[in-house]
Amino acid sequence: MFTPARIRGTETLDDPSTDPTLALRSLRDVALSNRLFGGRRAVVLEVRAILCALPSGAAHPHRAMSLLDIGTGLGDIPQAAQRMARRLHRPLSTIGAEIVPELAHAARSACDHAVAADAQRLPFADASIDIVTCSQVLHHFEGADAEQLLRECSRVARTAVIVGEIRRSWWAFAGLWLSSYALGFHPVSRHDGMVSIRRGYTRVELHDLVARATGCRIMTRTRRGFRLVAVWSPRSATPA
Numbered sequence: 001m002f003t004p005a006r007i008r009g010t011e012t013l014d015d016p017s018t019d020p021t022l023a024l025r026s027l028r029d030v031a032l033s034n035r036l037f038g039g040r041r042a043v044v045l046e047v048r049a050i051l052c053a054l055p056s057g058a059a060h061p062h063r064a065m066s067l068l069d070i071g072t073g074l075g076d077i078p079q080a081a082q083r084m085a086r087r088l089h090r091p092l093s094t095i096g097a098e099i100v101p102e103l104a105h106a107a108r109s110a111c112d113h114a115v116a117a118d119a120q121r122l123p124f125a126d127a128s129i130d131i132v133t134c135s136q137v138l139h140h141f142e143g144a145d146a147e148q149l150l151r152e153c154s155r156v157a158r159t160a161v162i163v164g165e166i167r168r169s170w171w172a173f174a175g176l177w178l179s180s181y182a183l184g185f186h187p188v189s190r191h192d193g194m195v196s197i198r199r200g201y202t203r204v205e206l207h208d209l210v211a212r213a214t215g216c217r218i219m220t221r222t223r224r225g226f227r228l229v230a231v232w233s234p235r236s237a238t239p240a
Contacts, residue, residue: 038225075110
């Protein structure tokens, strides 16, 4: 009753040719939404759990663990993860990836490195990044494209992949619609946010999509703010 049908939809920021100035304005709203409504927290909690679970010495004291954030926006999630890791005395080197060069450049102030890259063809070697995060990006892809994105996450990750998503709900839809006016969101941010919720997942849908694409053992859980996370180790894949 409270879960609407999933739609394909089209978001303004799906188009790489969108005016970068408009995209940056909208991404500031996305970063604020991440902070206030749990998107950032959902991913950072999973990064923290992974770092805390590493045995003594596994974090390589002479080098930082690496984290790649796909579709990083303004880099707010890797920046928050790095601050958290610093409190744990676990050095964490961050890389943000965005498909549009201007957006990748904007993320450099928050990430150690930023690259302009296609999420379906990442410019990284197999198992070259310790932790790969991908927050509110998967719902922009459908079918084979979504599965290819998930396989790329698994391919480049050494330790873990964390996918954060929106849990589809009429309550989330109504809450974002109302709060977007109070927070002064740009109309594009409001439109894209509404579409994002309708493109979101249930917990079962997300679990099944990731399992089908990667062949790995997946842990999925709900987080506050109508958030979902799927976490897996590429090493858990079942041999073909």
